[in-house]
Amino acid sequence: MKIGCICGAVIVDQTDYLAYKAHLVADQDWEDFAESSQSLGEFDQSFVRHCYQCTSCGRLYVDDHERRLVSFVPETTGAQLTLRSIKGAQWKAPLIGTWTIEPIADQPKGSLFCQGADGIAEQYGTWEALEQAYFALFYRLKGLGLLRSALLRKDGTAIHLWPGENH
Ligand SMILES: [Zn+2]
Missing domain, CATH: 3.30.420 (Nucleotidyltransferase; domain 5)
Structure with a gap:
């Protein structure tokens, strides 16, 4: 999957472990997600949405509840790799x-x-x-x-x- 950012850069999602991608579960879904994942023995992907950050301009792209990407511009410049590992x-x-x-x-x-x-x-x-x-x-x-x-x-x-x- 590729996302054409408004700034002209392309966000590529074709491998694992991307430093500019995150998986998002709504707080309203969190308990249902945790329960269903436990009973299924694997993550219930139906609750999982995705988030991407453009590494060029820092824009954040978030899947809304209908899985349409909505973009957000950072308040400060240079806010890079916000979605990277907590480690x-x-x-x-x-x-x-x-x-x-x-x-x-x-x-x-x-x-x-x-x-x-x-x-x-x-x-x-x-x-x-x-x-x-x-x-x-x-x-x-x-x-x-x-x-x-x-x-x-x-x-x-x-x-x-x-x-x-x-x-
Ligand atoms: Zn961009």
Whole structure:
């Protein structure tokens, strides 16, 4: 899903763990949401609406009760990432390394992606360089307690997966 902001920027919602998106449950729905989620054993998504913030102008887009986006302009400028994790810079991020032997168009063969505190999106031309950078970052972030999960894939095959399947 993509939202064209009034300022001209585009808000993209195509992956998980977005720092500019939040899930909203109305106070009037909160108890029903909690009860139904408990009895279902999973979140009752029918109560959940979404909120987005434009990272360019700071505008907030909120789903109303009919799931129509309503926009709000911040009182102060520079109010960025209002909707990010309450853990702030301590948020545990997933790390993903991908090696593709035959990438499409002008995509890189190797890419390393992590949207944690430092936010990394790097490209690599050789498998060795990608592998080295992946493990260096893996051990650094794991040591700092900033890692949620890690996956290194080489042409579709998982080379490294953390935590392992028996955790
Ligand atoms: Zn905007």
